[in-house]
Amino acid sequence: MDERKSIKSYVIRKGRMSPAQQTAYRELKQxxxxxYGETLLDFESIFSSPEGVVLEIGFGMGDATHQIASENPGKAYLGVEVHKPGVGKLLDRIEKRGLxxxxxxxxxxxxxxxxxxxxSSLEGIHIFFPDPWPKKKHHKRRLIQEPFLTELAEHLKPGGYLYAATDWDDYAEQMLEVLSTNGLLENRYQDFADPQKWRPLTNFEQKGLKKSHRIHELYFVRK
Ligand SMILES: C[S@@+](CC[C@H](N)C(=O)[O-])C[C@H]1O[C@@H](n2cnc3c(N)ncnc32)[C@H](O)[C@@H]1O
Structure with missing residues (x-):
């Protein structure tokens, strides 16, 4: 068991699963x-020689995950999420789209x-609209901070990318600061990234836009 301290970046949200999510969870989970286990994954055999493996952290309902995966069939997508209805929803989408x-x-x-x-195994890491933890006393629960960021960077291949988006201005500034000062990463852009046209709209992005929040994107590459 690894004893390093983890960020407690989430609370398990209540929320009932829809009948479709329940069925998908029951029938497709296997x-x-x-x-979860303490053995390293063998991506080559799990995904039959993928062109690259992308980790998505906190995929929510899998809005971006299933669309990006269906547009890039040669690549592999590993989605990590703690919200059970979201897992059910993505399972349903995987099956319906035959992914x-x-x-x-x-x-x-x-x-x-x-x-x-x-x-050094990942081609990319996607972090779309991570929980913002807006209160100052909760900033320590934000996912994108050191030393976790260095752990993330160490799992990218050289040339691999970390792509994040948020609708919270002060979190965006914090991300830009920690990403820019991390010695393993370099910014693909001068500052915040141009919007990546291939990134689908997500549920939380939509909520942010309804509140007239600005969207910031960050795109860094492992040296
Ligand atoms: C604000 S939501 C964004 C969901 C989705 N990416 C979107 O844009 O709609 C953040 C998600 O990250 C998940 N999350 C937060 N911390 C996590 C962790 N440590 N491990 C796995 N998932 C996490 C939460 O459960 C939540 O679903």
């Missing part, structure tokens, strides 16, 4: 959800990263 290049781990990503993901 097929697409990898059990074979997504796997899910239903567990805290801090532990998944340390125990299951080989170092």
């Amino acid at each position: 097929k697409w959800v990898l059990p 074979t290049n997504i796997r899910i781990v239903e567990h805290d990503v801090c532990e998944v990263l340390r125990s299951m993901i080989p170092p």
Whole structure:
């Protein structure tokens, strides 16, 4: 067991599962959800020689996950989420769209990263609208901060990317600061990234836009 301190970046949200989510969770979990464990994943055999493996942290309802995966069938997508209805929803989407290049781990990503993901193995990391923890006393629960950020960077291949988006201005500034000062990463852009046209709209992004929040994107690459 790894004794490093983890960020408590989430609370398990209440929320009933819809009948479709329940059915998908019951019937498809065996097929697409990898059990949490302390053994490194063998991506080559799990995904049959993928062109690259992308980790998505906190996929929510899988809005972006299933669309990106269906547009990039040669690549593999590992989605990590603790919200059970979201896992049910993505399972339902995987089956309905006939996708074979997504796997899910239903567990805290801090532990998944340390125990299951080989170092320098990822082509990309997606973090779309991470929980903002807006109160100052809760900023310590934000996911994108050191030392976790360095752990994330160490799991990218050289040239691999970390792509994040948020609708919270002060979190965006904090991300830009910690990402820019991390010695393993370099910014693809001068400052915040241009919007990546291939990123689908997500549920939480929509909520932010309804409140007239600005969207900031960050795109960094491992040196
Ligand atoms: C604000 S939601 C955004 C969901 C989705 N990406 C979107 O844009 O709609 C953040 C998600 O991250 C998940 N999350 C937060 N911390 C996590 C952790 N340590 N491990 C796995 N998932 C986490 C939460 O359960 C939640 O569903």
